Amino acid sequence: MTVTKYTEDHEYIRVEGDVGVVGISDYAQGQLGDVVFVELPDPGAEYAQGDEAAVVESVKAASEVYAPVGGEVTEANDALAESPGLVNSDPTGEGWFFKLRIADPKDLDQLMSAEDYKDYVKDLD
């Protein structure tokens, strides 16, 4: 059973055992518009919760993507190099950014549930 949690900066992390799959929410991709480039971390990179881990570029602007929890990057989504548009078309599926071995599961407690995030986004519009 997987759980997905969200940050106030619109990253999601889907928890699969001790690994988290990180990307940006559907709301975030809609705000960014056409994604044309994603700069991803290298496997082995270690981040604390809230560290800048990736950059997503739309035609309009570059936006930082922060590590939702601390941990070590185990894999980056190389498909985004060829097809950055996956972030728009399938943000929580094939448009994931990187996987992270979660250093401390307690970090997850500070994130929003899917339901809370839905309310959070509703208030932004």
Add this chain to the structure above:
Amino acid sequence: MGDQPPEPTPETRRQSPVAALHAELGAKMVPFAGYDMPVQYATGIVAEHLHARSRAALFDVSHMGQIALRGADAASALETLVPGDIRDLAPGGLRYSLLTDETGGILDDLMVTNEDDHLFLVVNAARKHDDLAHLAQALGAQCAVEPMFSRALLALQGPEAAAVLSRHAPDCLGLGFMTGRSMLVAGFPCLVSRSGYTGEDGFEISVSAEDAETLARRLLAEPEVAPAGLGARDSLRLEAGLCLYGHDIDRTTTPVEAGLAWTIAKRRRAEGGFPGADRILAQLRDGPARRRVGVRPEGRVIAREGSEILDSQGRPLGRVTSGTFGPTADGPIAMGYVRTDGAAPAAGTEIQVLVRGKARPARVAALPFVAHRYYRG
């Protein structure tokens, strides 16, 4: 860069005459030069951009400033403020020119049309009130300076623009590139010019505020036409190598540094008589210390405005003034200023751009990034 006034609060921002249409089309509105303007519609910037390159896109640029100069001496008067040849501009002719200051810096760039009984000027939105004051103060004794800031301006751009517009204004097919005249479009009196800011064939249509929405709807009803916002306008003009005021040109840059010396007519070079002529003519003679160039980063990283430009050894050369992803160029593109050391670096020269603290390989690129396809008859 420092030339834009702070954005007014939402309550005081001006609305385009076609604002209701933008809302209906699902536009994402942004504050721009005191107006709420559409940055993109539902399909997004890339689709809008590609549509302008393949078919025809309709832009609302009503925030831009339209000004008439009336009087027998209007052309001679305007020549005291710009280095372009206005006196010899044939009736119906358009000219791109620059308002310069006493140091040779650029106060604004503008389009001038000889409407026979008056000159018709289109200036930048963020500069229009300053331009008007400047024109009125310097030329008011020689000609009438009439703002027409409430008029709308629509741009129909793309390879199918002429076919579309001709259904509503058959006379538009008689216009050559950089010419314009009054004609009825869908029955509405308009000033139509064959010009634009995309590098494509197309038209700019000046129309009264009250007729603008109906006209825009008629054009959008044509199967070839899709609306496009300021986002696509920016990526299109950058691919076309065209300057954006306040970014690529401003009071700190001269026409020669900006690569716009072609706008300085031969007669004006000989005679001078425009603001900053001493400095500008000296730069024409000796070469400028820096020059606007195209920049093509390798890979996909976008070097945006403000990114430092370095030579291949890592020594500072200058800065990026515009940078984005070019949907037609299919990669990152930029323009910026570099030191010349006698001569501007040739296209292909290896340089670097500093993005997020990392120097990344790039090359000096010939402009435009995407070949112009203006109507040449």
